[in-house]
Amino acid sequence: MTDTPVLDIRDLKVSYGDGESRTRVVHDVSFSVRPGEVVALVGESGSGKTSTAQAVIGLLSGNGRIDGGSIKLNGEEISRWNERRLRAIRGAVVSLIPQDPSSSLNPVLSIGAQVREILEIHGRLSRAEADRRVVELLTHVGLSQPELRARQYPHELSGGMKQRVLIAIAIALKPALIIADEPTSALDVTVQRRILDLIDDLRREYGTSVLLVTHDLGVAADRADRLVVLQGGRIQEQGATAEVLAHPKSAYTRKLLSDAPSLGPAASRPPVEAGRPALVTVGALAQDFSLPGGGSFRAVDGVSFTVARGTTHAIVGESGSGKTTTIRIIAGFQKPTGGEIRVGGFDVTALKSASLRQFRRKVQLVYQNPWGSLDPKQTIFSIVEEPLLNFDPLPKEERAARVRAIVERVGLPASMLGRRPHALSGGQRQRVAIARALVLEPEVVVLDEAVSALDVTVQAQILALLAQLQRDLGLTYLFVSHDLAVVRQIADTVSVLHNGRQVDYGPVEQVFTHPASDYTRELIEAIPGRKFPHSTLQRQAAGSLT
Incomplete structure (x- = not known):
């Protein structure tokens, strides 16, 4: 050489x-x-x-x-x-x-x-x-x-x-x-x-x-x-x-x-208590889409799972696996071809316009891209206030107090309320998106690849914020991701989707340590950073605090 x-x-x-x-x-x-x-x-x-x-x-x-x-x-x-x-x-x-x-x-x-x-x-x-x-x-x-x-x-x-x-x-x-x-x-x-x-x-x-x-x-x-x-x-x-x-x-x-989830050990999460009631129930969910020239394509095929109140259920899989279609159905944005969905007291498949409006208050979404999901012309105050204007006829002073309170809860200073999204970092924008989702006090928050566009340190901060909000507010999360390292850190239970079918389902550690499908094993083996032992990396994590 x-x-x-x-x-x-x-x-x-x-x-x-x-x-x-x-x-x-x-x-x-x-x-x-x-x-x-x-x-x-x-x-x-x-x-x-x-x-x-x-x-x-x-x-x-x-x-x-x-x-x-x-x-x-x-x-x-x-x-x-x-x-x-x-x-x-x-x-x-x-x-x-x-x-x-x-x-x-x-x-x-x-x-x-x-x-x-x-x-x-x-x-x-x-x-x-x-x-x-x-x-x-x-x-x-x-x-x-x-x-x-x-x-x-x-x-x-x-x-x-x-x-x-x-x-x-x-x-x-x-x-x-x-x-x-x-x-x-x-x-x-x-x-x-x-x-x-x-x-x-x-x-x-x-x-x-x-x-x-x-x-x-x-x-x-x-x-x-x-x-x-x-x-x-x-x-x-x-x-x-x-x-x-x-x-x-x-x-x-x-x-x-x-901060790197792919390099760190599995997070220590307390087990879900036996008997905790299910807030979300999905049974035999199916979704067909028409194809040009006739025929149809089944994007979701027989997916079933439950989510206990106050826990996090992850839906993972590659592009085309059916995970986005699944959450759109659960959130009431499209009618399924077949199956059952219940969220709290709502039968989602039977919702009409009036009941659908009330349901939307209970289920809120946080999207992947904090650069594209916020209106660049609005101030941060207006972005967070908007759901209250759409759903809650509150007095102006009470709306302002709710906005300030939820913005403070997600870790943003009140001085940012007058700014527009371009003046904020990616992590700050995602905190705004979370505040907007929480201002209506929902029961379920759907997080669609909500940290995948963020740097590792900012990602770690947002994951910590989500965990704290769940503990404080009793939130139930549906966490959609293709990143199993992040899923292992944040979720209690997981569904693995492949070509529209659920090929694995259960507690996160069970799925990681005893995967039921070759596809799940392939996903786990593809997680980067696996070649270095966790014990060494735990020492680095400890060293970062000294």
Whole structure:
């Protein structure tokens, strides 16, 4: 192995401009990536990891610039190269696997055309040779029926398939370095594992180095040779992965370790008392959808479970498993094809307009994306007050008191009530969404992937908040997630759905330790961060408090 790093960054400084002022976001960052090595940049949103990666490949946004430092690729200084010179090495020497496969592919070009484009840009092959190479690449990244996929368009492929296409583009010219920017954050856990396995296989085959940008410490723990931990644009520590995880030097790294559910032990939750009454009962639930051209598709098939009052029931499964359809039926947003649903005293399948309105007060939803679920034109006060205007004819002063009380209960200061969502962080926005759901004093809160869009530390804060609110208010939660690590931390009971069917059901620890289906075992085995022993990580959690 050569002594020359594929990537060598020294004292990198990056800033962004806003009018005449500039804000430094990367401060004197230095690290290297050796041939065939995987180095993970780990940190929360705003840590500077993506700006560092974008600086390497010359893709900083228009108001971003490199203020100082050195970036060497295969020993050659590239930090001052112009766009023309950088374009010549993108794909050929350094490639990017972007985060969101849905927005990274051109919707009006076929898959084949988009893979062929990288070959044509660098003028390596004739059209016929390029077409053959496209099929070879799609085959190589594990896509079935590669000739068909080459003719299809992005909307005809699943998220995992689209990410494989992006990997095919990234490896087309066998670059020396691949920058993988959160390459699996939008994917289900089993698809995530397959994509990361694929990147590993291709790295070993081609000898390619990988700079893995991630906020998921479990993924970094499993996949990286070395870790570089960033906070506020500064390196907190770096070193061999096993060494950093076993002996973290910085308080920030210890905090990340203690907050990561995929790395931590199962939460200690008291057992559900025998005889506690069921608040939610779902029996033999079924939902069919009509298909174009006739026929139907069964999205939910015979799902049954009960949820005891004051407990958390998780519904887990991959995209297409039927979990979102199930909760929409329970919340009264659509009528099922068959089955029984009772929530408290309501027969949900028989609700009419007047009773449905009363039912909606008892069941409230918190959605996945705190950036998209809040009206950007409203103040925080108006967002939380709105359900009271819709349901409760209360005097203005009493409404204001209810809003202030629930906002305080979710841990937000009253000074935020006059702000709009854009002025809040992701975690603060999700606290607003929770406050809006609770202001009507519901019995059941449905949390639809409510923490999946949050960084690990913010996620831990929201999960702790939900647990405290449940203890204080006696809330019953339906927690929808594809993340079994989070489910193990927060839930009492769980239903595992696969292709619309319930393949596992019971207390969380029973399902985790004695899964009834191969599918559940596959989900559990795909949880990242499993290679490091819990006892070691518990010591980190303890250390973070000292």
